Amino acid sequence: MEMVKMTYREALKQGIREALLNDERVFLMGEDVGHYGGAFAVSKGLLQEFGAERIMDVPLSESGFVGAGIGAAMAGMKPIVEVMTVNFSLLAMDQIINNAATLLHMSGGQLNVPLVIRMGCGIGRQLAAQHSHSWEPYFAHVPGLVVLSAGTHEDARGMLLTALKSPDPVILFEYTFMLNMEKEIASDAGAMDITKAKVRRDGKDITLITYGNGVYKSLEAAEELSSQGIEVEVIDLRILRPMDEETFLASVAKTHRALVVEDAWRSGGMAAEVFSRIIEKVFFELDAPLQRLCGVEVPIPYPRHLEEASVPQSQDIVSTIRKMMGL
Template identity: 65%
Template sequence: MSEITYREACREAIRDALKRDPRVFLMGEDVGHYGGCYAVSKGLLDEFGPERIRDTPLSESGFTGLGIGAAMNGMRPIVEIMTVNFALLALDQIVNNAATIRHMSGGQFGVPLVIRMATGAGRQLAAQHSHSLEGWFAHIPGLKILAPATLEDARGMLWTALEDPDPVLIFEHVMLYGVAGTLAADAGPVPIDKAAVRRPGKDVSLITYGGSLPKALKAAEALAAEKIEAEVIDLRTLRPLDDATIMASLAKTRRAVIVDEDWRSGSLSAEISARIMEQAFWNLDAPVARVCSAEVPIPYPRHLEEAALPQVPAIVAAAKQVVG
């Protein structure tokens, strides 16, 4: 076991991939000389050189498209986009090209590309650097969407994603980068097709992912003090969703609270709620509850940002309400 941060686990995953496979390279804004906007790639330029750690111009659509073409032609690129808000500048390449090419070409070409990006709020970065738009991407057939919430997943999802023959987007929550913990010395690739039960319980299922997982676990702790045993499900993969794990949990708890830092309107939390209605309606003892961000562009002042986001007390309150 070693003491490590989420940021370092991400870095170890990239370093490991670069060592394992000469086809892998990292490309994005400030990934080289600056060391990465969130310091994930710090030191990698010195270790692997500018051919494999490529600083790009501020051209999100350009370098994302380059990643797609390189992936179609024998390479295994990791494209880093600084933050999900910037990924909107690359939507054409991600949605119109990466997600469609296998189908449009009748299966002749695949795009084995990994795109990593930061997501989420909590650093007072206001309304153009703080949103959680992973649910939008989870809407698109042809993409796989990952949200590592633990050190094991930050370390282990990347390699599995690189082995996937299709485009995989990995969303790293900005508030997780500094989280420290212990990681097994032999930690390595993990599966990316299953949700995980992070805390077992029998009274209510807290369904969440990414940056909201630590909050859900704290809420479960608080609920335990009040004799409510919450089961915490970490979705891990947002597309395709692991319906089986969700429904198995509901068969036991019969109550669900979905915790998502995205807004609720037209969202992933709405999708999960709909699937519960479709597949587990007769198992429910209470309506599905959701704890999401307020419907507001994320504001700058700390107290307003905190008020906009799902917080532990709101999760506890929602759980108590559905438990009744």
């Protein structure tokens, strides 16, 4: 398989571009997606290629344009709505939860809302307490939404394409931290499955369950631990709702230990949900207490050293796993 080097940003852009080429009903709208080229330069050049009908700059009206995306989806279009950061999505929460997630049910199955809302999230650029959060769990709490987390370059490239085929509203989380990160991906990478979690690395000693920014950090930690004789199985949840539990339950049944790593705040995060399912379904397989490394419960601070300290780092993962293994 031929591999090419690509930044996470480029992977996102290629996914959007392919979606626009594939289906005339697809259009992108969001703040600064057109003339500015995207707040994080993801959509740079797309306005020139596809024109203003399909790459729509919108005013700073999160509720307004997310709602308009919902309406357009109801009426037969396939909108990709970009919300600049997850922090701004709270201004559109009414539309996302009260409308997008609810209309199918409230109408007795009559109305589908096939739209994709992309949002950047997480730390990485010292953007402080109103631009840096990881709020995947807020959305994963809501029945009716499909919640995806693109923790790798191949998912950044391909999740959107499958998401646009979903008859139901999809929230797609992208990670600011990874935008400039280069990785190798297959030159023919395309649409990715959006129903199953993925084992990113096989291991027999412990199961590490993560998503988003946690994926590469966990793989890095697993690499280091491997040199110390500990084989970590790394599972990328990918789909936070509806959650694929089979993949991690099977892994825990094999390794008998589990650690969850996430950037989101600890209380009520995805770790709590994953643990509940492990306890409900495979409790007697466990040889050690479950552990989690989550975001510290503080609004994200501005200085770099504090920003980095507010989410789990690869070295934290290494030391936690060594402890869990009794080393």
